[in-house]
Amino acid sequence: MRLSKIIQLLECEVLTIKDEDPEIESVGAADLMSDVLAFGGPGMILVTGLNSPQCVRTASVVGAAAVVIIRKRNVPETTIELAQELDMPLVHARMSMYRACGILFREGLGDSLEEGKHLG
Template sequence: MTLKEVADLLNCNVLSGEDDLDKIAVESVGASDLMSDVLAFGSPGMLLITGLNSPQCVRTAAVVGACGVLVVRKREVLDNTVKLAKDLGMPLLYAPTSMYKACGVLYSQRLKDARELNG
């Protein structure tokens, strides 16, 4: 599945990386608000789903080689988060839905759980 397909499924607003979404494959999905957990289980090609709207989620995604960040919940994504994502070339999506629903929709599409892949 591509990031474009994820964005379409969840009716996302694309905040960064819109030109390449159809070229980026989502290898697995991980969801957390604790960036220390993401550092422990994250892996290249993972889509990070988080309720954090600060630049730290983008920095952490870049460190683990994530394919993108999806910010959920009805929280405005901070301008400096969007700027950092653009500066790093990190796709940044926003969906005003719950983390539970976003994960459920992607799980139903048979995307792999990053925690199961990386323990």
């Protein structure tokens, strides 16, 4: 599924975007960035309630295609600036993690953070 479709489904506010529209293969939902580092990988979209620059940095390290910050929180300018520096698409969905993940699951996206999945 293309990132543009996810933005539409989750009614996201776009904070940073790349010229291309990356294909998203799976979803990783976590607030603990150690889980993302352990089980995340390329082609995933990170859905998180964490709004600090650390979520963008972690997504970049694992090769995630984009970050969705959820809930009705303001996203700090430092987080947006880092996303721009790292060329990481960053969007904001003002809904619960449960709802966001339910919508993406219904649309057929799988779980990126399922233990052992990235090990083949």
